[in-house]
Amino acid sequence: MKICDLLTFSAVARCASITAAARELNTVQSNVTNRIRSLEEHIGLPLLERHSRGVTLTLAGVRFLPYVQQALTLLDEAAKVARDEGEPKxxxxxxxxxxxxxxxxxxxxxxxxxxxxxxxxxxxxxxxxxxxxxxxxxxxxxxxxxxxxxxxxxxxxxxxEEELVLITPPHYTSIEQLISDKQDITALMFKQGCAYRQRLEQFLVCIGRPAFQRLELGSLDGMIGCVSAGVGITLLPRSIVLRSDLQLRFGMHEIAPSIAHVxxxxxxxxxxxxxxxxxxxxxxxxx
Incomplete structure (x- = not known):
């Protein structure tokens, strides 16, 4: 069982495709196929199922993959230890x-x-x-x-330690006004997995506005620009907000410490x- 075979299997499992794995490994498809075949012969069981959309792991492949990942991690760790001679490099x-x-x-x-x-x-x-x-x-x-x-x-x-603040279009002069507003709320947020997104969702539930539209954005500048243009509201660290050149074009409001302090x-x-x-x-x- 060779290290290059394990690396190839890991790439194929991650990409779910022989072609994509070959591209990631900067090699040709035949090399990937040969290494997988060599590994399957060593194990004595098929590790992949081929189909028109790519490949999926067999049950043996599913059982085998965590140990491959552990082995590769340990080898990478060993290389780091060997190269670490006490100088930062x-x-x-x-x-x-x-x-x-x-x-x-x-x-x-x-x-x-x-x-x-x-x-x-x-x-x-x-x-x-x-x-x-x-x-x-x-x-x-x-x-x-x-x-x-x-x-x-x-x-x-x-x-x-960050303090989150609510920023809104300028016509909202208070959080109470946001609560009583009958219009739909659009919450500007980063993608799933963002902790500030979770805090914004929690805040809206706490003020009694659990029904709202979500608009995902990919940058801080875009988010602040959209708030100032009246698109929606969001939570951001106070320090980020205070540095913005658009401060006069949006409202900034303090929120409950249990949500604000992160x-x-x-x-x-x-x-x-x-x-x-x-x-x-x-x-x-x-x-």
Whole structure:
């Protein structure tokens, strides 16, 4: 059983397609097919079912996949440990919410890059739920997420505290006016898995407006611009809102502390080796 066979099987399982896996692995389809066949011969059972839409795992493949992922993770971890000679260098992948990247990280990242030139720092931006999965799947070394979070496989340390505020089109002078308004509410939010989205949904339920339209947007600037244009309402960190050039074109309202106050956590796997690069990065978060 060869490592390249396991990597190929993992890619095929993830892509659900021989063609897509070959593209991801930068090889030809025949190589992927041959490696899967070699692995199936070694196991003694078919691992994939081929059909017109691609491939799916057989029951044996489903049972086999978690162990393949564990083996690949352990091999990657072993390589990191072997290369870690006490000097911060090599690749360091960090995940972050867009709001945290925009608000909290620019100076931290700039200082880290200036100080540790041999570290190849890679930032991956996504919503909290996705970032947690990225950490658990060893796709990033650590990530900034919105708390609270308790997970048996993760270490979570609070690094920042955000206060969310409600921003509305300017004709809403108070939350009471929003509550009594008979018009439909449009809630502007990031995609599923965003912790601020969950807080906005919770807020609307708490004020007695559980029926509302959802409009997903992909950027902070787009969200603030849509609020100022009267499209809808949203929750964002106060610091982000105060930096906007559009402040005079929307209303800002305080909300209940139980919803407003959100800790930003830095999370990493408990069982993962803390490389020197990651250790230096975590130390850079301390004022």
């Amino acid at each position: 090599g690749k360091l992948a960090i995940g972050s919410m867009e709001t945290t990247l925009a608000l909290r990280l620019p100076d931290i990242l700039a200082n880290f890059r200036d100080r540790y030139r041999d570290v190849n720092l890679i930032m991956k931006i996504n919503a909290t739920a996705w970032l947690v999965d990225n950490v658990l799947n060893n796709e990033v070394d650590g990530a900034f997420i919105a708390g609270p979070l308790e997970h048996p496989l993760l270490v979570a340390e609070k690094v920042f 800790p930003t956590l830095f999370v990493r796997r408990k069982d993962a080796h803390v490389t020197t690069a990651l250790k230096c990065f975590m130390e850079s978060l301390v004022p």
